[in-house]
Amino acid sequence: MQYGLGLYTGQVPPGEELSVHDEYARIIEQARLAEEVGLDSIWLSEHHGAADGYLPSLLPIASAILASTTRLVVGTAVLLAPFHNPLRLAEDVAVLDQLSGGRFILGMGTGWRRSEFRAFGADMSTRGKALEETAQILRRAWQGERFGFDGRVHRVDSAVVRPEPFTPGGPPIWLGGTGPRALARAGRLGDGYFGVCAPYDSAMSSFSTVLDSAPEEKRTSFSFGQLRSGFIADDPELGWKLAGKGMTYTQDVHARWAAEEAGNPVEPDANLPSEDAVRRYNLIGTPDEVTAALRPYEQRFAGRTDSHLCFRLYHPYMPHDAVLEAIQTFGRVIVPALRTQAGQGPRLD
Numbered sequence: 001m002q003y004g005l006g007l008y009t010g011q012v013p014p015g016e017e018l019s020v021h022d023e024y025a026r027i028i029e030q031a032r033l034a035e036e037v038g039l040d041s042i043w044l045s046e047h048h049g050a051a052d053g054y055l056p057s058l059l060p061i062a063s064a065i066l067a068s069t070t071r072l073v074v075g076t077a078v079l080l081a082p083f084h085n086p087l088r089l090a091e092d093v094a095v096l097d098q099l100s101g102g103r104f105i106l107g108m109g110t111g112w113r114r115s116e117f118r119a120f121g122a123d124m125s126t127r128g129k130a131l132e133e134t135a136q137i138l139r140r141a142w143q144g145e146r147f148g149f150d151g152r153v154h155r156v157d158s159a160v161v162r163p164e165p166f167t168p169g170g171p172p173i174w175l176g177g178t179g180p181r182a183l184a185r186a187g188r189l190g191d192g193y194f195g196v197c198a199p200y201d202s203a204m205s206s207f208s209t210v211l212d213s214a215p216e217e218k219r220t221s222f223s224f225g226q227l228r229s230g231f232i233a234d235d236p237e238l239g240w241k242l243a244g245k246g247m248t249y250t251q252d253v254h255a256r257w258a259a260e261e262a263g264n265p266v267e268p269d270a271n272l273p274s275e276d277a278v279r280r281y282n283l284i285g286t287p288d289e290v291t292a293a294l295r296p297y298e299q300r301f302a303g304r305t306d307s308h309l310c311f312r313l314y315h316p317y318m319p320h321d322a323v324l325e326a327i328q329t330f331g332r333v334i335v336p337a338l339r340t341q342a343g344q345g346p347r348l349d
Contacts, residue, residue, distance in 0.1 A: 006043030010055040037331025066100040078109035090141035097165040142170030187213025192223025229312040230283030246315025
């Protein structure tokens, strides 16, 4: 099992005494530290038009992280395919893959916020088809031959993508989503699946559904990724004091977006997620407690270098030194303990 940090969203909420420039600098600093302490990956998330600056453009910041590190993998979880021209995306990712020497995973999803589809003039009713066709076009584009494509959403008359990616056939394509059609699509078209924050048993149930839809020859090599959100502290209540405000803010943003999608917008000062709900969603514990909670993933995917658990330790409003300390603990204490218990030696590079 590989272990990484994220999802990084670049949000700078109201009252945060931090510029967007400083927020991006923190992400780069944390990526460098993640590599230094033996972690494996960094994961980025996309949304558009958010008041807090939620990352709208993932490939530039992915390029900056990759240029600042030598071993770390960068993944998108997820890039919203309906808002990207697939041929241009094929070119941009090929260049990024070359620059990084193959350290990039392209995770894609459909998107779900109507306001974003309106902003891009995209048809929300064909978002699943747009994602499918984008994956198909990328794979053809990365073969290095001239090709055409005539789909329901996208059409390529005649094109060739140069340079070819560093990774033969292109970097891995992971697909996200939670509904039955999304899980089936991930199995049919993806090299891997990236799941949302969910208990282990639920996450494995979703992954089993994905595998059921995958071609038989790909099932043993199909990659798994999942987000877990939380914080590490010797005193969990101190951890809550450090991270709870940012965790609550993050869940509040998504709850408000969901309410808007359901046609039930809420007043700006309305309180949505309860403290109990936020605590249930986030894994806040001592190093031993976090190690125990993550152990099932290591047992399930021990020895797999193509599957990643993404742990979100950086939340809005947090003191940066507390985040850096938690990254140190995750990389130098928790991950080696997990791998040693699973019969693997700790990472030496």
